[in-house]
Amino acid sequence: MNEPTSTRNLDQYGNAELPWSRPRDILATDTPTEDLTFFVATMRPDGRPHTAGVGAVWVDDTLYFVGGPGTRRSRNLAANPACSVAVRLRGIDLTLEGDAHRVTDAATLERLAGVFRSGGWPATVAGDALTAPYNAPSAGPPPWHLYRLTLHSAVGVACAEPYGATRWTFAH
Template identity: 55%
Template sequence: MTDKTPYETVNLDRVGYGTATFPWSRARDQLAAEPVDVVAVPYFLSTAGPDGAPHTVGIGALWDDGDLYFTSGPGTRKSRHLAANPACTIAVRLPDLDLVLDGEAVRTTEASTLERVAARYRARGWPAEATDDGFTAPFSAPSAGPPPWYLYRFAFRTAVGVGIKEPEGATRWRFER
């Protein structure tokens, strides 16, 4: 998957402040920037259970080739929710933009993807190694459970960015999948 280009960009300035739409590159470039470590940027994943109850949890996500990737233990609530319903949302505070992405997270077991993403995690301080099922490492988040940990590719369809520094405003982008 390569980087996406929005097919629709909408200015969400409904009250007439006179703000302009943001280019997608404002969000994309900040997502692609390499933080010092995997937890330097706080990402939050929201899923829904079978009864519709929401569940939100912090994740260590990384941008790779136009999508976000994250890990989860097989027995975690988020993994169980995603197995039943891959629709989810990821929210993140970037340096000058609050961003919410809506899409689907699907487990990936493709060897080349596991190897590539494991190398990216290692470069950011988490010593992940690819296996047939996902990743192993000497440690992970305390709530992750024992290895292996699954790798999920989050493919988004829409994104909303709210400027928290100049230029301010709000923009929605829609992407074809």
């Protein structure tokens, strides 16, 4: 498991630090079947930020997301893999920070296509990418690249009991 190497309590109201298992277990349980909207933020070559909604799943303690090769996010990641991904989970808002790299190996693509299918998106493998009869307009036209986020840090802010705010740092 990808466990944090350090934890920092960010709470200003006396609440205890949150365990990493809280958001991790919700990600593992709720993706891909719950209606979660993930937002990935990347950096344009001129330094301006870009944010877009993405389809994402949490598999084996890793976040995977998709993007068409011509989309701004894919072009940004090709030049600079640093990004953040934000999502509102049950009872906790979560931001993940790290580097996203394209996945092209057939076994991982097949496995992740199956995970996406289990959540209702009929993804299949097409060469070194994914395809399906449809996707969100923000994904661009098929085929879609699959990205793996190498997690550097995460911040969780609980919006349900037990409350708190915590930053987790991971070895990379």
